[in-house]
Amino acid sequence: MGRLFGTDGVRGIANSELTCELAYKLGKAGAYVLAEESKGTPRIVIGKDTRRSGDMLEKALIAGICSAGAEAICLGVVSTPAVAYLTRHYNADAGVVISASHNPAEFNGIKFFDRQGYKLPDSVEERIESIILDNSEELPNPTGCAVGRVTEIKGAKEDYISYLKNTVNTSFEGLKIALDCANGAAYETAPRVFRELGADVIVINNTPDGMNINVNCGSTHMEMLRETVLANKCDLGLAFDGDADRVLAVDSEGNYVDGDKIMGIIGLELKRRNKLPQNTIVVTVMSNIGFDIMAKEHGLVLEKTKVGDRYVLEHMLKNGYALGGEQSGHIIMLDYNTTGDGQLTALQLVQIVKNSGKSLAELASIMKVYPQVLKNARVKNENKNRFMDDPEIAAKCRELENAFHGEGRVLIRPSGTEPLVRVMIEGRDYDYISKKAEELAEFIERKLG
Numbered sequence: 001m002g003r004l005f006g007t008d009g010v011r012g013i014a015n016s017e018l019t020c021e022l023a024y025k026l027g028k029a030g031a032y033v034l035a036e037e038s039k040g041t042p043r044i045v046i047g048k049d050t051r052r053s054g055d056m057l058e059k060a061l062i063a064g065i066c067s068a069g070a071e072a073i074c075l076g077v078v079s080t081p082a083v084a085y086l087t088r089h090y091n092a093d094a095g096v097v098i099s100a101s102h103n104p105a106e107f108n109g110i111k112f113f114d115r116q117g118y119k120l121p122d123s124v125e126e127r128i129e130s131i132i133l134d135n136s137e138e139l140p141n142p143t144g145c146a147v148g149r150v151t152e153i154k155g156a157k158e159d160y161i162s163y164l165k166n167t168v169n170t171s172f173e174g175l176k177i178a179l180d181c182a183n184g185a186a187y188e189t190a191p192r193v194f195r196e197l198g199a200d201v202i203v204i205n206n207t208p209d210g211m212n213i214n215v216n217c218g219s220t221h222m223e224m225l226r227e228t229v230l231a232n233k234c235d236l237g238l239a240f241d242g243d244a245d246r247v248l249a250v251d252s253e254g255n256y257v258d259g260d261k262i263m264g265i266i267g268l269e270l271k272r273r274n275k276l277p278q279n280t281i282v283v284t285v286m287s288n289i290g291f292d293i294m295a296k297e298h299g300l301v302l303e304k305t306k307v308g309d310r311y312v313l314e315h316m317l318k319n320g321y322a323l324g325g326e327q328s329g330h331i332i333m334l335d336y337n338t339t340g341d342g343q344l345t346a347l348q349l350v351q352i353v354k355n356s357g358k359s360l361a362e363l364a365s366i367m368k369v370y371p372q373v374l375k376n377a378r379v380k381n382e383n384k385n386r387f388m389d390d391p392e393i394a395a396k397c398r399e400l401e402n403a404f405h406g407e408g409r410v411l412i413r414p415s416g417t418e419p420l421v422r423v424m425i426e427g428r429d430y431d432y433i434s435k436k437a438e439e440l441a442e443f444i445e446r447k448l449g
Contacts (some may be wrong), residue, residue: 005125007308009111011100014053018108022132026110027064027072027096029131031148032139033124034094034114035070041148042070045090047083047156048098049185049243051246052210053108053143057098061110065096066148070137075156076371079185079244081341082160084117088338089159099185099243102220105211117338119310157189164343167336168351175354178234178250180225182218183208184242189195190343199350214241219248219329219342221359226250236353236360240342246329247342250347251361251386259329259365260291262349266333267300267323268366269352275322275335276300277343280316282324284308289409289426294367307413309340312325370408371430373437374422377444381419390447400425408433410440 004010012018013401044065048054060182062072070093075086080097087095091434103109107317112120112128120128130136142148181187187206194201198397204224205217216222219239229237229250237250247248249257262380263281270276280301283291289301295302303319305311312324313332325331330340333431337344353360379387387393397410408427423441 007310008101009097009109009153011103011107011109013106014051014057014108016119018057018110020056023057023060023110024064024067025132026128027061028068028139029064029128030094030096030112031065031068031070033128033131034112035068038093038177042068042093043073043090044070045073045075045083045087045092045095045153046098047075047078047080047086047095047185049076049079050183050208050210050213051100051105051108053106054098057108057110061096061098062150066150067141068148069142069146070148072148072150074150074152076152077185077188078156078160079189079341079343080111081245081339081344082156082185082189082340084113084339085160085163085337086156087113087115088117088140089163090153099241101243101245102214102218102241105213105215112297113339119313119339161189161193161196164189164347165197166298168197168347170351170354171198172350172354175236175350176200176202176232176234177350178202178204178225178228178232178237179206179226180204180217180219180222180228180237181206181237182214182238182242182244183212184214184218184244186240186244186343189236190240190244190346193347194350202228202234204228218242219246222248222250222256226254226256228405230254236350237348238346238350240346244342247331247346249330249346249360251364252359253361255361255364257360257364258369259286259325259327259331260369261367262325262329262330262345263325264291264294264300264367265363266331266348268298270323271300277321280319280321282312282321282409284312284326285411285413285423287327288369288372289407290368290370293407298366300330313339370426370428371433372424372426373430373434374424375437375441376415377421377423377441377448379419379421379445379448382446384414384419384421387414387421387444387448393444393447396440396443400440410417412444
C-alpha cells in the first residue's frame with residue numbers, strides 16, 4: 001500500500017499522525033480527483049462515528065472540500081456502510097467517512113467511497129497521495145461563487161433506516177434481541193430498526209461520550225453482550241464495532257457466532273432460494289477449516305483471498321459473486337450494499353432465524369469451529385517474505401498438512417508491519433496443534449532469524 005493510505009483509508013492518532021492539516025489536504029485532493037467527472041458543482045457526503053476528534057477533523061476536511069469548489073454534505077453520525085449507501089442514494093460524486101472502525105478513541109481515520117459507493121482502488125488512492133506528498137498536480141483555487149458550500153441533511157439516518165427495513169420482509173415480533181452498539185455509529189439506528197420491525201430490544205453501550213467507543217464492548221469485546229443475553233433470556237445478541245461495518249452474534253445459550261458461521265447460515269439460505277451465484281462464498285485464508293468442511297457437506301464452494309475485505313470485494317466483483325467476508329464479521333452482501341454492513345447483515349441473520357423457526361444455536365450448529373493457534377516467528381525483516389523459498393520450511397509444512405488428512409491445515413504469512421512470520425495451525429486437538437505451531441515457529445526463527 002501507499003505512504004498515506006493503508007488497507008482501509010488513512011488512519012492514525014488524531015491531531016498527532018492524522019492532523020487537521022492532513023485532513024484538509026485529503027479533502028481538497030480527494031474532492032479534486034473524485035469529482036472530475038461531475039457536470040456541475042461536485043457534491044461529497046461526509047459521515048463520522050462518535051469519536052471526540054471527529055468534529056475537529058470534519059471541519060478541516062470540509063474546508064478542503066470547499067476549497068476545491070465542491071459542496072460538502074454533512075450526514076452527522078452514521079455508519080461507514082450508511083455513507084456508502086447514501087452516496088448512491090443522494091447521487092453524490094463521492095463519500096467520505098471519518099472513523100477508525102474498531103480502534104480505540106484516540107485513533108481516527110478518513111476513508112473515501114466513489115460515486116457508486118465502492119472503496120477506492122489502489123491507483124486512485126496513489127494519485128491522491130501523490131498530489132499531497134509530491135505536488136504531482138496543481139490544484140485549482142476557485143474564488144467567488146465557485147468556492148464550495150456546506151449543507152446538512154437532517155434526514156440521513158431516517159433514509160438509511162428506511163433502506164435497512166426494506167431489505168427484510170418479515171416481522172421480528174416475538175424475538176427478544178440484545179444489541180451492543182459499541183458506543184459507536186450504530187447507537188441510534190440499530191435500536192430503532194429492530195424495534196420498528198417488532199423485536200423486543202435490550203440495548204447496551206449506546207451512550208457515546210466521545211471517548212468510550214469500542215471500550216470493552218462491541219464486536220471486539222463480546223463478554224458484556226454474552227452476559228446480557230443470558231441474564232435476560234434473549235433469543236440472541238448482536239454486537240457491532242465502532243463504525244458498524246461488522247457484526248458478530250451470541251446465541252441464546254451464550255455461544256459466540258463468528259463471521260464464518262454467519263456467512264454459512266446466510267449462504268445456505270441464499271443457496272436454498274437460488275440467490276447464491278455458483279453456490280460460492282468468498283472468504284479469506286483466515287477462515288476456519290470447519291467452514292471448508294461444512295461447505296463441502298452442504299454443496300457450497302469457498303473461494304479464498306488474502307486477508308482484508310478489499311480483496312474479498314475485488315474477487316466478488318470480478319467473478320459476479322454476491323456473498324463474501326471475514327471471520328471478524330465484516331460481511332459483504334452485494335445484492336444490498338457495496339461494502340460490509342453490520343446492521344444489514346444482522347437483519348438478514350435475524351430474518352433467517354425468524355422464518356426458519358429455528359434458534360440461532362441450531363442454525364450455527366451446522367459448522368464446527370476447529371481450534372486455531374497463532375504463533376509469531378521473529379525473523380530478519382528482509383527474510384519475512386522468503387519463507388516458502390526455503391525447501392526445509394516447505395517440507396515441514398507439507399508434512400504437517402499430510403498428517404491432518406484434511407482435518408487441519410497450516411498457514412504461514414508475513415506480517416505487514418513487523419519483522420515477523422505468522423504461523424497459524426488448525427486442527428481437532430488444541431494441545432497437539434499448539435505444540436506443532438511452537439515447533440514450526442522456532443524452526444522458522446532458526447532458519448530466517
